[in-house]
């Protein structure tokens with residue numbers, strides 16, 4: 001399995017506050033990798049470093065062998081953050097058209113791809129509605145559609161299915177699995193344990209430190225209750 005992400009002895013400080021502390025880990029091609037941790041533990045900060053939205057204070061973050069942030073790698077990355085970056089006055093279709101044009105998609109190719117991603121997230125019927133008439137879950141689904149529009153080979157998702165009902169969540173996860181089969185690497189932060197269990201490996205973060213990194217199966221067996229979240233509370237988790 002070739003390496004897609006390499007994080008080596010990374011720190012991120014905001015002022016004097018250290019939010020990411022000496023984290024090292026690698027993520028391989030086609031992996032579904034989960035980042036878990038309590039609120040405020042540094043998950044978003046870490047994936048922003050991988051996505052090239054932010055820069056580490058120490059150490060190095062390499063994506064496809066290139067130190068991040070780097071503009072040339074960005075076309076290979078799809079990123080969906082927690083807050084929506086949508087144009088509320090435009091329709092769903094126009095939002096997708098706009099973001100598609102940033103990736104040089106145009107004409108029939110763009111139209112077909114919009115249709116495809118709208119189907120994946122179940123928004124076909126709402127494409128001509130203005131986004132300010134969308135529900136929270138619909139906005140989330142549109143953001144997800146935008147993040148996969150240009151067929152990224154590395155997809156980075158910050159709590160992508162919060163506010164999405166279980167039926168659609170299942171459908172979206174099926175799509176993640178299909179993308180994985182095609183070789184897409186997926187990094188996902190989540191608080192939903194059912195979702196974490198679908199990841200192949202998990203990095204557990206607490207107060208900016210990587211306290212465990214293992215296959216999901218082994219992490220479950222390490223927790224006394226069979227619940228991964230219980231590992232947050234343990235003082236020692238063998239890495």
Ligand SMILES: Nc1ncnc2c1ncn2[C@@H]1O[C@H](COP(=O)(O)OP(=O)(O)OP(=O)(O)O)[C@@H](O)[C@H]1O
Nearest residue numbers: 014017019037038039040041042043044045046082
């Ligand atoms: N730009 C910033 N300036 C200062 N502090 C920041 C900044 N961004 C994040 N932080 C701090 O870094 C810590 C980690 O935040 P982060 O958003 O990475 O946590 P998280 O694990 O993603 O939380 P949640 O699960 O609630 O989304 C928090 O204490 C937060 O206040």
